[in-house]
Structure formats: structure tokens, C-alpha cells
Amino acid sequence: MTANGILQIALYFIVLIAAAVPLGRYMARVYSGEPVFLSRLAGHMERWIYRFCRINGAQEMTWKTYAGGLFLFNLAGIITLYLLQRLQGFLPLNPHGFPAVPPDLAFNTAVSFVTNTNWQAYGGETTMSFFTQMTGLAVQNFASAASGMAVLMAFIRGVKRTLSQTIGNVWVDLTRSVIYILLPLSLIMALLLVSQGVVQTLESPARVQLLENTMDEGGHTVSGQEIPLGPAASQVAIKQLGTNGGGFFNANSAHPLENPTPLSNFMEMLAILLIPAALCITFGRMLKDSKQGWALLAAMMVILIPLLGVCLFNEQAGNISFWQMNIDQTASSLQSGGNMEGKEVRLGVANSALWAIVTTAASNGSVNAMHDSFTPLGGLAPLLLMQLGEIIFGGVGSGLYGMLMFVLITVFVAGLMVGRTPEYLGKKIEAFEVKMASLVILIPATVVLIGTAIAVVINPGLVGISNAGPHGFSELLYAFSSAANNNGSAFAGLNANTIFYNATLGCSMLIGRFCLMIPVLAAAGSLARKKHVPAGAGTLPTHTPLFVLFLVAVIMLVGALTFIPALALGPIAEHLTWIR
Amino acid sequence: MWQLIRTTVLLFAAMTFLTGILYPLAVTGLAQTLLPWQANGSLIKINEGKTASELVGQPFREPRHFWGRPSATMPVAYNGASSIGSNLGPSNPALKEVVQKRIASLLAIDRGNRLTIPVDLVTASGSGLDPHISPAAAFYQVPRVAKARNIDDRKVADLVRTHIRNRQFGILGEPTVHVLYLNMALDAMR
Incomplete structure (x- = not known):
């Protein structure tokens, strides 16, 4: 760890909090229907959409209608995205002339983008036409992010309301999320990225020449190079802001045209955690108790910072296998040193480790370095962050509602300890809510472990592995952890573009998204129906450092009990055999 | 419904x-x-009326040029049409093997260089298109390039020094040397 590395990381978190607070307050006003500075412009657009879609914004919905609408909206996304990929050969803006995407890959990709996972079993610049990227993939980047935010808002209303049958209007929540929050932020972000060199055009790729001719594998002389172009900046902006993560190019944000400079890197990293962090502030504001939001943010940071330390330390230490060779891996004023396989020089080790941690803490999944080439323990930290359930910041909306499920479990456990009925924010937490919260925690963990177990015992699973030994096991574990928790990053050596992986990972993503949204909305409906109980002497305060630590302990305990055996077979075994 | x-x-x-x-x-x-x-790929004019992209790296294999990062793209290094990293695990014997080969090819044209090799010069970048090397990796190659061009070491080292780009705003990222710009300046010398 270098002094400059620590300075960059400190700067990152300071700017993050400084930006999250005003955004959080702004979002609270948007979702409460209060006027904001964008109201004049966005208000017109909002009313136009309601008129066009014949939506009555004042109409309230029960949790079942809310869930039904959301489910249909996402189903429409899957069907449309599947068809766009299958038909892209006949559609415009296809300068490479890419043919239809095969059915299994198209299914996987459609599910992947609708569930906010953005797992990519394809290479962007070699598979998808500009039309598919723009009107298919990028649309889902907005829609899936808005879906997560909508469910969170429904849950917050469930906590706020008393004796109410309804939890809001799903169409209003989706529309507001897109036009007041995601679109304006993306527009600014996209232009800032272009200023750094991210491409944005509908033109065909540029042909340029090499200064020095080279040879390809077949021994043919190569004198030119293709510079891939396309509407990248507009898509990269939302893929970062919406915790989507699906790259325009195959190398994702390691690609110099997707992440050209350290400044673009800083902005893209900021965009990963910006909305998830700001939503904690929004949560506190909407409940008129800011400390509740800060407590959740604190719990997230308490888990994130040590794991960042583990990753950074191990990546900076470099590759032990190189020790006997004549290689210099020490950091100095002339090089960042460390484990540079799969990393870019302009970004160096500190920015690669920080990115890996924030992209897996949030369910973003974009990468600026190849996680498969990380050291065993450097790769364990991102893996664990996903396995904790994508609640340490997590996806936009989905991270916070996942965290709130852990909060319910925590007050329940605390209630058991002192023998009182647990309460949270003035609502009694009873058997139904605890059951729903348990489902949210258990379902993705089950999918990860069973999916990995199946893949390691059957041949179609094993043939995808590219690195032998425990690292190969880590590749499988990482893939299912990433899919079931809707992250989308990969140990990309795994050849996941097979029917087996496209199908199993596709189903994991579906279960990990919708089988969690439904219990959360059900809990929201149940909470909304309850009456408010005033805090008494026996009420456990949920904004104190004590509660934060207790929450962290519950999260880590659940995560550790579930995943330590699997982690021991993968990264930990690899580390131990490696240092021998 | x-x-x-x-x-x-x-x-x-x-x-x-x-x-x-x-x-x-x-x-x-x-x-x-x-x-x-910027929106069209940051294209620049290089020697003899050729164009290149400032952001996308190019392959160099001749002794008289500075080499960039190894690239894992197929079927040719620095293939702009298909970005990819090696994705080799750190403990994979294949990684050790390929790094040993890279060391050997560096030493083959630079016999007698006993300096330790900066790690970025023997490891593949994440994109396969990294346009930069670390200043350390540039200085390591100075004696070889000077010898291949029959010019004084110090002149080449000075050129490298003028091509070191510091961290953005003094804080962000890492110091870099842009391989294409450095080689263009080298070709333009004399």
C-alpha cells in the first residue's frame, strides 16, 4: 500500500459522501412528489408519459398489484431484448453486420440485463450491433435500475404508512426514477466521459495504421489496427450509475476507450456507489429520522473498508510465483508495482483494488482489471462481498432493501435475546416479516451453493474451467455468486458461453432477482397494514453504534457460516498451496 | 389485468x-x-501521413523501439477489434511459463542487461490495448534502444524523462509513459 494509493482512496470516499448527501436529499423530494429544480423540465416529460400510457398517477396499489405491474414490465424487457438480439441481422445500425445472437446466449443476456446483473457471456464489440446496445441493453440499464429503486420506495412507504392497504404506484416510481434521477445524471456523466476520450458515435470502426508492422499468429504481416467505435459513453454512464456493469467493449472499463484516463476512472468508480450511498440518505429523510440512514451507511462502510484493505494489501504484494524470477514488483516513484497481470498501467494497483471492491460491494460488476488474475486473497474479498448478498451498498434500491431485510433479522435476534417483541421504526416485526427476510437471505445463498455443486460434478460444468486446481473451483464459485446475487462481474477465464452456463446462470439470475423482490414487497404490504407503536423503554434504538456493530456481526456471521466451507476449497486453498 | x-x-x-x-x-x-x-476515438497523425488512436496501444517488437505491455488479444497482439486480458490465475503454471518466455525475449535482444525487469513489462494488461508503460519499464529499455540506434544512452534517457506523464492533477492514477508518442519522438530524432 503506497501513500498515494491511500490518498486516492481517501479522496474517493470523501467525494462520495459529499456528493451522496445532496443527491439523497434530492431523491427524497422526488419520491415524495415535492417540487425540485428539475420539475419544470422533467415535469412536462412526466405528464406526457402519464398521458401517453394512460396512467393515473394518484392511483394507489396494493402490494400484489405493485408486484404484478413490476413483473410484467420486466417480462416485457426480457422478451423485447431477446427478440432484438435474435433479429439484429435485419435491424439498422449494424455496421459490422453481426448475425443473430444464438438462442441460449440471447436468453442469458436478456435475463442478465433485465435483472440488473449484466453478466456478459459475449464480447460487446464482436457480438452486438449498435441498435441492440442502444435500444436493448442500455434501455434495460435504466429499467432494471428503476425497478430496484421502485421496490425500495414501496418498502419505505410500507414502513411509513399505518393501517394502509396500499404501497404506492409502480408506474409513478419507475417513471420518476428514470426521468428525475437516472437520465439527468447519465447525461452529465456521459458528456464528462466523452471529454476524457470515451467514444460516442454511430459511425463504423476507424482503421488506423501501426507505426511498426507486426505479425499475427499465422505469420501474416499486419500493418493496420481497428479502433472500435460506437455509442459507448451514453451506455457506460448508465452502466456505472445504475449498478448494471455491462461493458460496451469486452474488456469493460479496462478498455482505454471505455475508461481512458485516471479521471474517467475516478468518475466511473464514483458513479458505482453514488446512488446506493445516496439512497441511505434518502431513506433517513423520508422517514424523518436521518440517523437511521447514516447508521445503515456506517454498517456498510464498516464491512467494506477492511475488505478493501485485504484486497489492496494482497494485490500490492504482487505475485509470489515471480519471486524467483528477475522481476521487480515493488512500488516506487517510477512504477505502481504489485500484481500487474490483467491491470492497466494508467490505473495501477490501488485503483484496480478499489474498483474491484466497490464494484462487488455494489452489485455493479463492471471491472477495470481482470479479477481472474487477482491474487487468491485479493480475489477472495470481491467474492465475499457478493456472497454477503449484495447488501454492502448493493444494487440501486436492491442493495438497501436487502440490507433492510438484514436489519429485520437483527432486531428479531436482538428481541429474542431480551425477550421482547422486536420493533423497527415503530412497526412490530412479527413472524411474517421475519419469514420474508429469511427468504431474501437464504434464496441467493442456496442458489450459489447448489449451482456451484452441480457445476463441479458434471462435465458440461467442468469443461468451462480455464485455470486448474483450486483456482478453477474459484472460477465456478465466483460465477454462481455473481449471477445469483445479480453482480455480473466474472473470473472471466471461465468459458461461460455454453448452453449449460447460459441456462444455469440465467436461471440463477432470475431467481436471485424476482424471488427476492416478491418477499420484500410482501413484507412492505404487511408492514403498511400495521399500526404505529410509539417507542417505549424496551425499544431497541436502531441508530446507535451498538446496533451498527450488532448488524455487522449478524451479516458477517450469516455470510461466514454459509460460505466459509466453499471459500476454503477455492481461494483459501489456493493461497495456502501457493505460499508453501 | x-x-x-x-x-x-x-x-x-x-x-x-x-x-x-x-x-x-x-x-x-x-x-x-x-x-x-474525443467522441471519434482520439485519432492523431503519426509519421508518413499515417493515423493512430492516442488511447489504443500498438504492438512493438523491434529492438530500436520501446516495447509496450504484452497483450493477450488474438490472433494478433493489440487487436483493437477484440479486447481481452489473459485471465490466467496468479498460481497458474501457464502464467509462469509465458512470463519466462517474455523475459527471455527481452533478454535475447538485450544481452548483458542485469537490471531487474519492471513487472508491467512482462505481464499482460487487462484490455490487451494498454497504451502506457511505467516510467520504470521505459528506463529499463533505454540501454537497448540506445544501442540499437547507435546513440548515447543519456540522450534516450532524457527523451524518456520528457515523456513521463505525472498523475492526473498530481493525485489520480499512476505516472505513465505513452509508448507510441515516445517511439514517434525517437523516430523523429536526428
Whole structure:
């Protein structure tokens, strides 16, 4: 760890909090229907959409209608995205002339983008036409992010309301999320990225020449190079802001045209955690108790910072296998040193480790370095962050509602300890809510472990592995952890573009998204129906450092009990055999 | 139910129009008007009327040029049409083997260089298109390049020094040397 590395990381978190607070307050006003500075412009657009879609914004919905609408909206996304990929050969803006995407890959990709996972079993610049990227993939980047935010808002209303049958209007929540929050932020972000060199055009790729001719594998002389172009900046902006993560190019944000400079890197990293962090502030504001939001943010940071330390330390230490060779891996004023396989020089080790941690803490999944080439323990930290359930910041909306499920479990456990009925924010937490919260925690963990177990015992699973030994096991574990928790990053050596992986990972993503949204909305409906109980002497305060630590302990305990055996077979075994 | 389906279809259409057509076209229009050079791949003129992209690295294998990062792209190094990293695990014997080969090919044209090799010069970048090397990796190659060109070591080292780009705003990222710019300057010497 270098002094400059620590300075960059400190700067990152300071700017993050400084930006999250005003955004959080702004979002609270948007979702409460209060006027904001964008109201004049966005208000017109909002009313136009309601008129066009014949939506009555004042109409309230029960949790079942809310869930039904959301489910249909996402189903429409899957069907449309599947068809766009299958038909892209006949559609415009296809300068490479890419043919239809095969059915299994198209299914996987459609599910992947609708569930906010953005797992990519394809290479962007070699598979998808500009039309598919723009009107298919990028649309889902907005829609899936808005879906997560909508469910969170429904849950917050469930906590706020008393004796109410309804939890809001799903169409209003989706529309507001897109036009007041995601679109304006993306527009600014996209232009800032272009200023750094991210491409944005509908033109065909540029042909340029090499200064020095080279040879390809077949021994043919190569004198030119293709510079891939396309509407990248507009898509990269939302893929970062919406915790989507699906790259325009195959190398994702390691690609110099997707992440050209350290400044673009800083902005893209900021965009990963910006909305998830700001939503904690929004949560506190909407409940008129800011400390509740800060407590959740604190719990997230308490888990994130040590794991960042583990990753950074191990990546900076470099590759032990190189020790006997004549290689210099020490950091100095002339090089960042460390484990540079799969990393870019302009970004160096500190920015690669920080990115890996924030992209897996949030369910973003974009990468600026190849996680498969990380050291065993450097790769364990991102893996664990996903396995904790994508609640340490997590996806936009989905991270916070996942965290709130852990909060319910925590007050329940605390209630058991002192023998009182647990309460949270003035609502009694009873058997139904605890059951729903348990489902949210258990379902993705089950999918990860069973999916990995199946893949390691059957041949179609094993043939995808590219690195032998425990690292190969880590590749499988990482893939299912990433899919079931809707992250989308990969140990990309795994050849996941097979029917087996496209199908199993596709189903994991579906279960990990919708089988969690439904219990959360059900809990929201149940909470909304309850009456408010005033805090008494026996009420456990949920904004104190004590509660934060207790929450962290519950999260880590659940995560550790579930995943330590699997982690021991993968990264930990690899580390131990490696240092021998 | 039917009402729900109708609303879904209409809202989905409206969102697709807004975020899938209007938004990218607006960004494209603004980018092409305000920042056309960056939006089109940051193309620059290099020697003999050739063009290149400032952001995408190029392969160099001759002793008289500075070499960039090894690249894992196929079928040719620095293939702009298909970015990829090696994805070799750190403990994979294949990684050790390929790094040993890279060391051997560096030493083959630079016999007698006993300096330790900066790690970025023997490890593949994440994109396979990294345009930079570390200043350490540039200085390591100075004696070889000077010898191949029959010029004084110090002249080449001075050139490297003028090509070191510090961290952005003094803080962000790492110090870099742009391999293509350095080699162009080298070719333009004399």
C-alpha cells in the first residue's frame, strides 16, 4: 500500500459522501412528489408519459398489484431484448453486420440485463450491433435500475404508512426514477466521459495504421489496427450509475476507450456507489429520522473498508510465483508495482483494488482489471462481498432493501435475546416479516451453493474451467455468486458461453432477482397494514453504534457460516498451496 | 389485468424511446458538436501521413523501439477489434511459463542487461490495448534502444524523462509513459 494509493482512496470516499448527501436529499423530494429544480423540465416529460400510457398517477396499489405491474414490465424487457438480439441481422445500425445472437446466449443476456446483473457471456464489440446496445441493453440499464429503486420506495412507504392497504404506484416510481434521477445524471456523466476520450458515435470502426508492422499468429504481416467505435459513453454512464456493469467493449472499463484516463476512472468508480450511498440518505429523510440512514451507511462502510484493505494489501504484494524470477514488483516513484497481470498501467494497483471492491460491494460488476488474475486473497474479498448478498451498498434500491431485510433479522435476534417483541421504526416485526427476510437471505445463498455443486460434478460444468486446481473451483464459485446475487462481474477465464452456463446462470439470475423482490414487497404490504407503536423503554434504538456493530456481526456471521466451507476449497486453498 | 398489460406495453415503449433512442442520440449530437475529436476515438497523425488512436496501444517488437505491455488479444497482439486480458490465475503454471518466455525475449535482444525487469513489462494488461508503460519499464529499455540506434544512452534517457506523464492533477492514477508518442519522438530524432 503506497501513500498515494491511500490518498486516492481517501479522496474517493470523501467525494462520495459529499456528493451522496445532496443527491439523497434530492431523491427524497422526488419520491415524495415535492417540487425540485428539475420539475419544470422533467415535469412536462412526466405528464406526457402519464398521458401517453394512460396512467393515473394518484392511483394507489396494493402490494400484489405493485408486484404484478413490476413483473410484467420486466417480462416485457426480457422478451423485447431477446427478440432484438435474435433479429439484429435485419435491424439498422449494424455496421459490422453481426448475425443473430444464438438462442441460449440471447436468453442469458436478456435475463442478465433485465435483472440488473449484466453478466456478459459475449464480447460487446464482436457480438452486438449498435441498435441492440442502444435500444436493448442500455434501455434495460435504466429499467432494471428503476425497478430496484421502485421496490425500495414501496418498502419505505410500507414502513411509513399505518393501517394502509396500499404501497404506492409502480408506474409513478419507475417513471420518476428514470426521468428525475437516472437520465439527468447519465447525461452529465456521459458528456464528462466523452471529454476524457470515451467514444460516442454511430459511425463504423476507424482503421488506423501501426507505426511498426507486426505479425499475427499465422505469420501474416499486419500493418493496420481497428479502433472500435460506437455509442459507448451514453451506455457506460448508465452502466456505472445504475449498478448494471455491462461493458460496451469486452474488456469493460479496462478498455482505454471505455475508461481512458485516471479521471474517467475516478468518475466511473464514483458513479458505482453514488446512488446506493445516496439512497441511505434518502431513506433517513423520508422517514424523518436521518440517523437511521447514516447508521445503515456506517454498517456498510464498516464491512467494506477492511475488505478493501485485504484486497489492496494482497494485490500490492504482487505475485509470489515471480519471486524467483528477475522481476521487480515493488512500488516506487517510477512504477505502481504489485500484481500487474490483467491491470492497466494508467490505473495501477490501488485503483484496480478499489474498483474491484466497490464494484462487488455494489452489485455493479463492471471491472477495470481482470479479477481472474487477482491474487487468491485479493480475489477472495470481491467474492465475499457478493456472497454477503449484495447488501454492502448493493444494487440501486436492491442493495438497501436487502440490507433492510438484514436489519429485520437483527432486531428479531436482538428481541429474542431480551425477550421482547422486536420493533423497527415503530412497526412490530412479527413472524411474517421475519419469514420474508429469511427468504431474501437464504434464496441467493442456496442458489450459489447448489449451482456451484452441480457445476463441479458434471462435465458440461467442468469443461468451462480455464485455470486448474483450486483456482478453477474459484472460477465456478465466483460465477454462481455473481449471477445469483445479480453482480455480473466474472473470473472471466471461465468459458461461460455454453448452453449449460447460459441456462444455469440465467436461471440463477432470475431467481436471485424476482424471488427476492416478491418477499420484500410482501413484507412492505404487511408492514403498511400495521399500526404505529410509539417507542417505549424496551425499544431497541436502531441508530446507535451498538446496533451498527450488532448488524455487522449478524451479516458477517450469516455470510461466514454459509460460505466459509466453499471459500476454503477455492481461494483459501489456493493461497495456502501457493505460499508453501 | 388487461389494463396492467396495456400500461406495461405503453410505458415500456415510452421508456425505450426515451432512454434507448432519444438519450443516446442526444449524447451523440452533443458529443459530436462539443467534443468531436474525443467522441471519434482520439485519432492523431503519426509519421508518413499515417493515423493512430492516442488511447489504443500498438504492438512493438523491434529492438530500436520501446516495447509496450504484452497483450493477450488474438490472433494478433493489440487487436483493437477484440479486447481481452489473459485471465490466467496468479498460481497458474501457464502464467509462469509465458512470463519466462517474455523475459527471455527481452533478454535475447538485450544481452548483458542485469537490471531487474519492471513487472508491467512482462505481464499482460487487462484490455490487451494498454497504451502506457511505467516510467520504470521505459528506463529499463533505454540501454537497448540506445544501442540499437547507435546513440548515447543519456540522450534516450532524457527523451524518456520528457515523456513521463505525472498523475492526473498530481493525485489520480499512476505516472505513465505513452509508448507510441515516445517511439514517434525517437523516430523523429536526428
